[in-house]
Amino acid sequence: MAIATSFAKPKNTVTRQVHGTQGKVVPGIEALVGRLIQAASHRYLKFDNTEDATKLPVPEPTGSYLLYLHIPFCVTLCPFCSFHRVEFKAARAMTYFDALQREIRLATSIGYKFGEVYIGGGTPTVMPAELVRTLDLVSDLHDVTRISAETNPDDLDGNVVCQLREAGINRLSVGVQSFDDELLNEMKRYDKYGSGAIIRQRLTRVRDSFDTLNVDMIFNFPHQTDASLQRDLAILTGEIAADQVSFYPLMATRTTRKAMQQSLGNVDFSRESSMYRQIADHMLASGYTRSSAWCFSRGTNMIDEYITKQDEYLGLGSGAFSFLGGRIMASTFSINHYIKLIEQGVTGIVRQRMLSQTDQMRYYLLMRLFSGCLDLDAADSHFGGQFRKGLRSEFAALRLYGAIQKKASSIRLTDRGYYLWVVMMREFFSGVNHLREQMRHNIARESEVIRTAGS
Numbered sequence: 001m002a003i004a005t006s007f008a009k010p011k012n013t014v015t016r017q018v019h020g021t022q023g024k025v026v027p028g029i030e031a032l033v034g035r036l037i038q039a040a041s042h043r044y045l046k047f048d049n050t051e052d053a054t055k056l057p058v059p060e061p062t063g064s065y066l067l068y069l070h071i072p073f074c075v076t077l078c079p080f081c082s083f084h085r086v087e088f089k090a091a092r093a094m095t096y097f098d099a100l101q102r103e104i105r106l107a108t109s110i111g112y113k114f115g116e117v118y119i120g121g122g123t124p125t126v127m128p129a130e131l132v133r134t135l136d137l138v139s140d141l142h143d144v145t146r147i148s149a150e151t152n153p154d155d156l157d158g159n160v161v162c163q164l165r166e167a168g169i170n171r172l173s174v175g176v177q178s179f180d181d182e183l184l185n186e187m188k189r190y191d192k193y194g195s196g197a198i199i200r201q202r203l204t205r206v207r208d209s210f211d212t213l214n215v216d217m218i219f220n221f222p223h224q225t226d227a228s229l230q231r232d233l234a235i236l237t238g239e240i241a242a243d244q245v246s247f248y249p250l251m252a253t254r255t256t257r258k259a260m261q262q263s264l265g266n267v268d269f270s271r272e273s274s275m276y277r278q279i280a281d282h283m284l285a286s287g288y289t290r291s292s293a294w295c296f297s298r299g300t301n302m303i304d305e306y307i308t309k310q311d312e313y314l315g316l317g318s319g320a321f322s323f324l325g326g327r328i329m330a331s332t333f334s335i336n337h338y339i340k341l342i343e344q345g346v347t348g349i350v351r352q353r354m355l356s357q358t359d360q361m362r363y364y365l366l367m368r369l370f371s372g373c374l375d376l377d378a379a380d381s382h383f384g385g386q387f388r389k390g391l392r393s394e395f396a397a398l399r400l401y402g403a404i405q406k407k408a409s410s411i412r413l414t415d416r417g418y419y420l421w422v423v424m425m426r427e428f429f430s431g432v433n434h435l436r437e438q439m440r441h442n443i444a445r446e447s448e449v450i451r452t453a454g455s
């Protein structure tokens with residue numbers, strides 16, 4: 001589901017044959033770049049236990065931030081999912097939504113202003129009335145222009161859709177993954193979210209209900225054939241005519257690999273570039289343009305994934321991440337601990353790490369070029385004139401590979417660069433999943449703190 005469906009890559013990276021700048025076959029250059037990104041992101045996406053903090057930094061007085069809200073409940077726990085999600089229990093979720101609303105009020109009282117909201121999970125629409133109540137609160141407190149939410153196909157019923165639209169959601173992102181019944185069965189989604197035919201009907205019914213209807217898909221499932229991928233592509237651009245389609249490469253994390261292997265089979269990364277090429281060729285030939293390396297949009301007013309445009313965002317709720325002032329921050333993954341912290345009048349944020357200037361610049365480069373284009377003057381002004389100088393060797397390597405082209409004061413990804421970026425983002429999210437594993441590891445310690453405090 002949107003950016004929130006990311007799976008990290010296993011250690012057994014395959015060696016691949018790919019084409020270099022002169023059209024020659026270069027052994028595994030993308031795999032090598034992927035490994036470098038993986039190593040770098042594992043290095044800087046790491047919390048040491050010394051920076052525990054529940055205090056929010058003071059916001060810029062003139063700044064308008066993106067607000068990310070995490071709803072960690074799901075009715076079905078998919079075996080491949082590495083996200084922070086727990087089984088849905090109505091009473092617990094009610095208490096959680098109350099706590100989340102208190103946390104929103106707390107951030108507002110500190111001075112945060114929000115112009116855009118992104119709600120991810122888990123399944124944000126698991127309790128539509130509570131989600132609406134939360135969004136009403138945000139809209140009462142802030143001048144919000146865009147709200148993007150993730151959902152699953154079973155929540156696309158008329159009543160829920162109406163409530164979501166009235167709550168101001170203008171981009172709805174539906175986690176579909178595939179329309180192939182065999183693959184849906186392997187993913188253990190068929191019984192809960194319906195067959196490919198049912199999902200198609202639901203999507204067609206709601207396609208005009210939001211400014212942007214995004215469909216999240218995954219490619220490179222072990223048993224996915226080219227014919228199955230082509231059928232999915234035809235459905236998306238023909239029958240459904242989705243406003244936007246995001247195609248994520250299948251990934252595997254340490255924690256999900258075993259369950260994935262049992263249900264889906266072994267991931268073969270050597271097929272990834274050819275499948276990506278089929279997707280890009282089909283989407284571009286069908287009149288879509290690239291919003292990011294793996295997101296394709298129809299029309300000009302689509303609302304894109306938030307990460308490519310927003311420099312700073314505040315994440316609230318258990319399992320949320322924030323990026324503020326060069327600092328990565330994470331909220332506790334323990335729902336009980338989260339509720340306790342909120343009751344104490346502090347935020348759920350328990351870990352943070354300041355990135356070095358170079359790592360901040362690399363992060364900026366990765367996120368901005370993910371959209372396909374980076375304004376070098378804006379980047380230099382953001383980093384006090386150091387951006388071009390500080391990343392000289394990164395730019396040289398990207399040019400040598402043929403991944404970027406310079407046009408006036410901006411750089412753009414080439415066709416070859418887009419696939420390289422898919423690999424790099426896959427590996428970056430591997431680092432994010434590593435962070436999640438660390439945060440899960442802390443749950444036992446945090447529960448101990450609650451027990452000790454209560455005794």
Ligand code: SF4
Pocket residue numbers: 001005073074076077078081082083085121122123152175
């Ligand atoms: S519904 Fe989405 S968030 Fe929930 S377990 Fe499945 S993939 Fe993960």
